[in-house]
Amino acid sequence: MRAKKQRIRDLLGLAQEQLSLLLEVGHSQLSLYELGLRRLPSTAIQKLAEMIAVVNTAASSAFMKSVAAEEAVQHKVIIQKLRKENSYQQERLSRILVPLEQKYQSNLTALYLVQQLHVEWGTKAPHQIGYLGTLKNSIGSALEKNSYSKLVQYQIKLKVLQGEEKILREALGPFDSAQGRLAQGDR
The missing domain is CATH 1.10.287 (Helix Hairpins)
Incomplete structure (x- = not known):
């Protein structure tokens, strides 16, 4: 589970600290989510999905x-x-x-x-x-x-x-x- 979450942070090009600030969750909460021990709030999941969508379209952007x-x-x-x-x-x-x-x-x-x-x-x-x-x-x-x-x-x-x-x-x-x-x- 950790490897998959790590790849998401790598895909976004962000450190854990930066991602936790953007998702408006604590460092420990994000860390536990990456370890598969805790869920993120729905607002954080929505923001994460939006960020991934932006990154996926970035490759073809001007x-x-x-x-x-x-x-x-x-x-x-x-x-x-x-x-x-x-x-x-x-x-x-x-x-x-x-x-x-x-x-x-x-x-x-x-x-x-x-x-x-x-x-x-x-x-x-x-x-x-x-x-x-x-x-x-x-x-x-x-x-x-x-x-x-x-x-x-x-x-x-x-x-x-x-x-x-x-x-x-x-x-x-x-x-x-x-x-x-x-x-x-x-x-």
Whole structure:
């Protein structure tokens, strides 16, 4: 019984306190009615029936249509703001990611070079081995600073933003196509 009464309040969009005021009954009286333990006065039942009738006709009312139209405009504005923020975040991440990828790749190339020189110069230029070790440590530190995990983290963030952009584009799609039809009709 409670679930049915709860749905009525939900249908009306009112809290129990608000509904009790409109029905001119006490909070406890309405609560007991919702629990199926007490009846409402006939005047309250009549008011409740009138409210339900109003709500049932509201879906087709001009008011509800204007609210829906206003919400559609607000929806479009919100989606456009989210797309703009998403675009900014993608650009920001790209400005970080491109140099990071370049530094990482450069460090890997340098590390490979040092390792190859260590092998080749081991017997030819033993005086350079110490410097190659220092250089290898320096490159290792740079690789840690511009670590692969950091690179992957930024790449994933960028992919997430690209996925979000696609979702936002799809969410805005009906609005863009509606505007396109309106613009073509104006010509």
